[in-house]
Amino acid sequence: MIEIDRITKTYNGVRAVDSVTMTVETGTITVIVGTSGSGKTTLLRMINRLEEPSSGEVRINGESTLAVKPHILRRRIGYAIQGHGLFPHHTVARNIAAVPELLNWSADKIRARVDELLTLFSMEPATFRDRYPAALSGGQQQRVGVARALASRPDLLLMDEPFGALDPVIRTRAQEDLRRIQQQLGSTIMLVTHDMEEAMRLGDRVAVMDAGRLVQHGTPAEIITRPATDFVASMVGEVERPLRLLSLVPVSDLVEAGTAEGEALQVGASLRDALSACLWTGRSAVPVEQDGRRVGRVTFDAIRARARVHP
Amino acid sequence: MRIGTVLRPALVLLLLALVLRPAWFTPVFAPFAPQGGPVIYDRVSLLSLSLSHLGLVAAASAAATLIAVTLAILVTRPAGAAFRPLSRTITNMGQTFPPVAVLALAVPALGFGAGPTLVALFLYGLLPIFENAIAALSTLPPATMEAARGIGLNRWQRLVRVELPLALPVILTGIRLSVVIALGTATIGSTVAARTLGEVIIAGLLTNNTAYVLQGGLIVGLFAVLIYDALVQLEVRLARRIGAQSS
Ligand SMILES: Nc1ncnc2c1ncn2[C@@H]1O[C@H](COP(=O)(O)OP(=O)(O)OP(=O)(O)O)[C@@H](O)[C@H]1O
Ligand SMILES: [Mg+2]
Numbered sequence: 001m002i003e004i005d006r007i008t009k010t011y012n013g014v015r016a017v018d019s020v021t022m023t024v025e026t027g028t029i030t031v032i033v034g035t036s037g038s039g040k041t042t043l044l045r046m047i048n049r050l051e052e053p054s055s056g057e058v059r060i061n062g063e064s065t066l067a068v069k070p071h072i073l074r075r076r077i078g079y080a081i082q083g084h085g086l087f088p089h090h091t092v093a094r095n096i097a098a099v100p101e102l103l104n105w106s107a108d109k110i111r112a113r114v115d116e117l118l119t120l121f122s123m124e125p126a127t128f129r130d131r132y133p134a135a136l137s138g139g140q141q142q143r144v145g146v147a148r149a150l151a152s153r154p155d156l157l158l159m160d161e162p163f164g165a166l167d168p169v170i171r172t173r174a175q176e177d178l179r180r181i182q183q184q185l186g187s188t189i190m191l192v193t194h195d196m197e198e199a200m201r202l203g204d205r206v207a208v209m210d211a212g213r214l215v216q217h218g219t220p221a222e223i224i225t226r227p228a229t230d231f232v233a234s235m236v237g238e239v240e241r242p243l244r245l246l247s248l249v250p251v252s253d254l255v256e257a258g259t260a261e262g263e264a265l266q267v268g269a270s271l272r273d274a275l276s277a278c279l280w281t282g283r284s285a286v287p288v289e290q291d292g293r294r295v296g297r298v299t300f301d302a303i304r305a306r307a308r309v310h311p
Numbered sequence: 312m313r314i315g316t317v318l319r320p321a322l323v324l325l326l327l328a329l330v331l332r333p334a335w336f337t338p339v340f341a342p343f344a345p346q347g348g349p350v351i352y353d354r355v356s357l358l359s360l361s362l363s364h365l366g367l368v369a370a371a372s373a374a375a376t377l378i379a380v381t382l383a384i385l386v387t388r389p390a391g392a393a394f395r396p397l398s399r400t401i402t403n404m405g406q407t408f409p410p411v412a413v414l415a416l417a418v419p420a421l422g423f424g425a426g427p428t429l430v431a432l433f434l435y436g437l438l439p440i441f442e443n444a445i446a447a448l449s450t451l452p453p454a455t456m457e458a459a460r461g462i463g464l465n466r467w468q469r470l471v472r473v474e475l476p477l478a479l480p481v482i483l484t485g486i487r488l489s490v491v492i493a494l495g496t497a498t499i500g501s502t503v504a505a506r507t508l509g510e511v512i513i514a515g516l517l518t519n520n521t522a523y524v525l526q527g528g529l530i531v532g533l534f535a536v537l538i539y540d541a542l543v544q545l546e547v548r549l550a551r552r553i554g555a556q557s558s
Contacts, residue, residue, distance in 0.1 A: 050460055075463035085458030088553045089476045099462050132552060148462070 001026050002047070002156065002188065007056035009042050016042045018212035019056070024205070026061075026155075029182060029189045031199040033235060034209035040192040041082060043209070044158050047190065048077045060156065075102055078154035080162045082192075084145030086133040092118070092144050093129045099152040117147040120177060122170075138165040143174065150181065159191040163198065175202055196235055200224075200244055208232050220248050225310040242307045247272040251288055251298050254306060260285035260297040267295065271306060274298050319540065326533040330357045333526070340522035350522050352511045361530065363506040368493045371429050375436030376486055383444030384470065395445075402441045405434035410496050414503050428500030428507070435496055436489035443485030447478035480550040487542040494535045498527070 002024040009017040017039040024030045032040045045051040047058050049070040058065045065073055078099075086095050094101075096117055097110045105113075115125040121143040133141055142165045149157055162178075163171045179202060182189055193199055199206045200220045207217045208231070216228040224245050227233035236244065251274050252267040264287040265274055277286045278300045285299040328335055333351045344350040379402070385391040386398050410431045417427035451474060459473045498509030508531050515523025 048461065050457070071460075071463045071465040073463075074461060079458070079461035081454060081458050081461055083454045085452075085454035085456075085461070087455060087458070087473060088452070089473075102463060102468075134553070145458075148458075 001061060002190075003059040003062075004043075004047070005057050005059065007043070007046055007053045007058060009039070009046060009051060010054045015212045017046065017053075020209075020212075020214045022207060022214060022217050024188060024190060026188050027186045028204040029179075029191060029202050030205045030207055031203035032190065032192045032207045032209060033194070033196060033199045035235075036194070038209040039212040040209055041160055044160055044190060044192055047156075047158060048074045048079055050074075050079075075099060075152070076154055076156070078149035078152070078157040078159075080146045080149035080157070080159040082160035082164070084133075084141045086141055086145060086148070088133050091130050091132060092123075092136070095133065095144055096147045096151050098148055099154075103152055105152075113151060117150060120181065121147055121174070139167065139170055142166060146174070146178075153185060153187070155187055157187055157189045157191075159189065161192055161194065163193075171198075178202065196237070196240075196244070200247060208235060221245065224248075243272055243275075245310075246270060246275060246303065246307055249306065254298045254302045255288050255296045256299070256302065258285070258297045259294075260287045260299075262286065264289040264294060265298070266290070271298070271303050275300070275303050278303070315540075319537075322533060322537060326530065326537065329526070329530050329533070330361050333357055336526070340526060343525055344520055344522040345518070348518070348520055352514060352523050352526055354514070355506075355510070357508075357511070357530065360506060360508050360510060361534070364494075364497055364508045364531075365534070367425060367428055367497050367500065367505065367507060368432065368490060371432030372436050372486065372490050372493055374429075375433050375489060376440055378433075379437050379440035379485075380444050380482060383441055383448055387445060387448040398441070399445075402437045406438040408434065410435055410499060411502075414499065418503055423504040425500070425505045427503050428497060428505040431500070432493045432496055436493050439488040439492070440482065440485040443488075444478065444482045447481035448474060451477055477553065480546050480553065483542060483546045483549065487539060487546070490542070491535050491539050494531060494538065498531060 004020055004022050004024075006019045006021050007017060008015060008019050020039075020043060022030075032043065034040050042051060046053045047065070049065055087098070090098075093111075093114045096114045100110045100113060114129065118125040118128055123140060123143060128136070128140070128144075133144070136144065142162065146159065146162045149159065149162075163174050166174055175198065178189075181187075191202060203220055205217060206220050206223045208215050208223065208228075210229070210231045216223060216232050218226075223232060224236050224241055227236055247270045249271045250267065251265055251269045251271060254271065254274075255267065260283065262281055262283055263277070265277060267288055267290045274286055278284065284301070285297045287294050287297050289295065333353070337350050341350050382398055382402075386395040413431040413434060414427045417430045421427050421430065455473065455477070456469070459469045464472065497505075497507045498512055500507045501509030501513050508527050511527030511530075512524050515521060515525075515527065
C-alpha cells in the first residue's frame, strides 16, 4: 500500500503539487490524468524522491520513503520516464539489464530476463538485443524504456506517459500486455497519461489532477458518472460519457438466454463493442461466445437500458 | 575517406623514412644547405629526439588531461559550481601566458632540461581540455540523466557509467587540440636544453642551415598531422556508437 500524505511541491512560490493525499492499494493500477502542467510528473517524481517534497511524505507499506537512501529506494521502484531516457551508449540488452545489474543478478538470469521482456513487447530478441537506441524507432525506444522499468520485477512501477509515442494499434497491445503482466505479477502501478481513454482502459482507480490539486480519485465508473468538478466532466467529455461507461462493462454482465444471428462476441468484450456490432450490422442482438461455445446473446435494448443506469 | 586510405600509409612511411633513414633525403634537402655545409642533421639520432619529443608531449598532455577533467568534473557538480568562474580564469591565464615566458620563469626554479618544458606544455594544454570537458558534462541529454537517477545509480555510478562515457567524444576533441598545440610548442623546449625535435630546427637557425629547419619542421608537422588524424578517427568511432541521439 502506498500512502501519499499531504504532499506539496513549491517552485518559486508556486505550488506545482498542492497538498495531494491519496492511498494506492497493492496490486492495482492507478492512472493519473490531467492537463499539461497540472503536476502529474512532479507528483510521480516525489514518490521515488527524484524530487524532494516541500512538505508531506510518502509511505510504502507503512515505511516512510525518507527512511532509506534515495538511490536504494529507486532500485526497488521501476521508473519509465516521459521520453524513455535510454542510455545511448549501451545496447538494448544492457539498457534493459541496468537495474538487474545493479542488484547483482547472475549473467544467465539477466540474459533470460532481457529476452523474455523483448518478446513480451513484440521485439524479436535476436534482432534487437545488440542494437543501440539510436537504431530504434521512437515506439521501439519507448517499449525498451518500459522493459527497463519492469526488468527487476519491482513491486511498484511508476510510469510517465509510457505509451505516448506508440501508434494506436501497438498502443492498445502494449496496454493489454501491461495489464496482463501486472495481473500476473500483482505489481502496483502508478501511470501518468493525457489520454482519458487509456485511463479508463487501464485504471482500477483514476486520479484527476488540476493545477496541482487532486480533484477526484475514484473508479473509472465514478469518474464518468459522478464527476466531482466541471473540470473532471470536461476531461471525460459529455458526448463520450455513455460510450466510456459502456466500455467499462463486460458483455458477460448482460448475457441472457436466447439466440441471435451473425458473428459472435467473446464474453470478455465490452458493451461498447456489442453496441458497435449492433449498429454496424443493423442487428438487435448479438450472440455471445465463451471458449468457442455459444452461451447466449446480448440485446440492443439491454445495452440501452444499461447505459441509462448510472451506478 | 578514400583519399585517407591512400594518404595515411604514405605519410606514415614518409615519416618513418625521415626519422630512421634521414640520409635518403640528402638530394632533397641539399639545395637548402649552405655551400659545402652538412645537409642532414646527424649530431644525435633523430629517432631518440623524436621519442623524447613525443614522451614530453605525452607526459604533459596526460597530466593536463587528468587535472583538467578532474577540475571539470568538480565544477560541474552542484557543490563545485561556485568555483567554475575562478577555475576558468586560471586555465585561461595558462593559455594567455606565452610559452617562452613560462620557460624563462620556470628555468630558475626547475633548472635547464625537461622540467620547464613540461610545465609550459602542461599549462598550455589545460584550457582546451577543460573547456571541452565542461561543455560536454553540462550538456548531457536530460532525459538520460533523469533515467540514470531514476533507476537508482548513485552519484559515482552516474559519473562513471553514464556521464563520462557520453562526454568522452567531446573531451577527446579537447585532448586532440591540446596534443597538437603541445607537439608544436615542445620545439621551443630546446632553447632550455630539453631534448626535442626543436634541437634540429634551432641548430638550423643558428648555423643558417635551412635544410635542418625544414627537416625538423617536416618531422614535427607529420607527427602532428598523423596524431591529429588518429584521434579524429577515434572520436568518430566513439560518437558513431552514441549515435544520432533521438531525445
Ligand atoms: N524544476 C522546476 N522548476 C520550476 N518549475 C517547475 C519545475 N518542474 C516543474 N515545474 C512546474 O511545475 C508544474 C507542473 O509540472 P509537471 O511536469 O509536473 O506537469 P505535468 O502534469 O507532468 O505536465 P505534462 O503533461 O506536460 O508532462 C508546471 O507548471 C511546471 O512548469
Ligand atoms: Mg509530465
